[in-house]
Amino acid sequence: MKHFETIVLGGGPAGMMATIASAYYGQETLLIDKNRRLGKKLAGTGGGRCNVTNNGTLDDLIANIPGNGRFLYSVFSQFDNHDIIRFFEEDGVELKVEDHGRVFPKSDKSRTIIEALENKIRSLGASILTQTEIVSVKKKDEVFHLRSADQEWTCQRLIVTTGGKSYPSTGSTGFGHDVARHFKHHITDLEAAESPVLTDFPHKELQGISLDEVILKLGKREIRHDLLFTHFGLSGPAALRMSSFIKGGETIEVDLLPDRSKEELVNLLEQNRDKQAKNFFKTLLPERLALFLLGNLAEFPIKQVPTKDWEHVLNKIKGLQIPVTGKMSLAKSFVTKGGVDLKEINPKTLESKLVPGLHFAGEVMDINAHTGGFNITSALASGWVAGSSISYD
Ligand SMILES: Cc1cc2nc3c(=O)[nH]c(=O)nc-3n(C[C@H](O)[C@H](O)[C@H](O)COP(=O)(O)OP(=O)(O)OC[C@H]3O[C@@H](n4cnc5c(N)ncnc54)[C@H](O)[C@@H]3O)c2cc1C
Incomplete structure (x- = not known):
């Protein structure tokens, strides 16, 4: 059984950014995802070109996050869409702005974004484990225990970034909601949003x-x-x-x-x-x-x-x-409305108010936005904040 200071569960945009922030602040960090590759859903956004963020104002961001955008004021005050743009550009990824403020990699390839995130994770010394599905999460004696079919990991701090329930073929099957329920969190009604x-x-x-x-x-x-x-x-x-x-x-x-x-x-x-x-x-x-x-x-x-x-x-x-x-049904909609009840999450650190050390980021929370880069902005920004919250301790 291997122990980490922080484990991030789910390698979408929220999880990749949470891993980066956690490792940046010196935590020994492991990112786990069940897919062969990280960012499977992210890869399909913007018609496969990856609509990585939106370059609008803070007001634009909040207005385009009809599902509880206001909860993210504190998150965006720490890391916003312009920080996301800066993050990629400083890393040598060229970006371009298209209609309605949508930001894409100049390469027009999702791979450019996902590789940049993955390389950053590795360069900061964090570990990545793919093709590993976590089936149970428990907390014993102040330590979280995560189990797959044949292995177990422990950690002090757990960041749940498993996404919603839309497009389950990309990995987001609602497991994070089960984890939250296990820890007595309330899950608000799950509904289809941004549906064809x-x-x-x-x-x-x-x-x-x-x-x-x-x-x-x-x-x-x-x-x-x-x-x-x-x-x-x-x-x-x-x-x-x-x-x-x-x-x-x-x-x-x-x-x-x-x-x-x-x-x-x-x-x-x-x-x-x-x-x-x-x-x-x-x-x-x-x-x-x-x-x-x-x-x-x-x-x-x-x-x-x-x-x-x-x-x-x-x-x-x-x-x-x-x-x-x-x-279209929830499974065929772009976004899930509903998720972990925000009343039970500290907006500054994204730590659970019920379970110390447990954090949430991205679409697993009760936050939904319009397409156009707003969900991805919410995921990347909340991922950064959950990952960097260790710096408050
Ligand atoms: C077709 C499509 C187009 C979209 N276009 C846009 C767009 O243009 N703009 C926009 O803003 N948003 C768009 N979205 C929405 C956006 O992609 C999501 O909101 C965003 O990816 C959510 O990020 P996340 O990191 O929270 O979760 P996800 O990206 O869903 O990542 C969750 C990860 O957790 C992993 N996971 C889950 N359970 C487990 C487990 N038990 N064990 C291990 N790993 C697990 C999954 O494999 C997955 O990789 C689109 C969505 C779809 C489906």
Whole structure:
């Protein structure tokens, strides 16, 4: 049985950063993950390019963490998104900022980020154990005992960074919630967040079309962001954000050209009246979407189409009605809402208020954010704080 001062359980962004901070502050540290490689979920973010953080202001960060972002004020005062950017750049990783403040490695490869974290862990002298699933965690005589099927480790300080319950194939199966429950922590209700939306709509015709900056409307709620049509319905940040207000049975309205008023579009039609309809509309919208909206009007010159038919097309462009049948399950959603109750965690150190030496960081806590780098920021920043909390002792 090998003893460590600190063990970090779970090698996602929270766990890797917690290991780095712990080792940086001189702790003999072990990081354990059950996958063959660290950061399996992180690798899949940003379409495989790793949306490592967001370069917004503190207010932006908090606003984009609808699930208890305010709890992170203390965390961000110690380590925030700009520290994350500095951390990678000082390590020689070149980053770039894309739309909506999303930060990616210049290489466009998740591997760049994961390797940088892993190399840092090793250079600080911490140990990494992969392909090792922990099946039980107990505390006896002030020492934590972690067991896999055939081995046991002990530590003074345990940092649980096992993630939520979404995409369990990446390793996040909710084990950290069981550990927390064992130590009498309360787990708030677990729900799907940032879920792709299921629709009753011609999926085949529109599948793969992505639109920048549309407005999704549902009741009084409006969300302006990018949208993606998929084989099951809608995805992309606009749909993922709207998903928290969806139960199934509603109709979403989409303004496909929010920066052009209907009057402006009518004038444009008049100015281009000699053009073939499809040739004109494909200057405003992706061609496949234009053809879908135009139907059999596509081949006609604009001037030959009766005004009432244009009225119908423009109404669709300014308010496409999409019936919603539901949203993806927790397992197929990007983020888990709910987790270890924050009332039982010290916001400054992320140490359990119930069990000394036990810490939590990342999505295992009751924190959920929008995609766009905000969950990863929360995971990396809280990981740093949990790992460095030893410096308070
Ligand atoms: C497809 C997809 C795209 C996403 N895109 C974005 C995005 O663009 N922006 C954004 O901000 N967020 C995004 N997210 C969410 C983001 O990836 C997560 O919030 C983040 O990875 C959480 O980090 P974490 O370290 O808390 O947990 P995780 O990354 O889930 O890591 C937990 C780790 O713990 C390990 N583990 C669990 N149980 C055990 C055990 N018993 N023994 C050993 N190891 C264990 C797992 O193997 C896993 O590696 C996306 C998520 C998905 C699924």
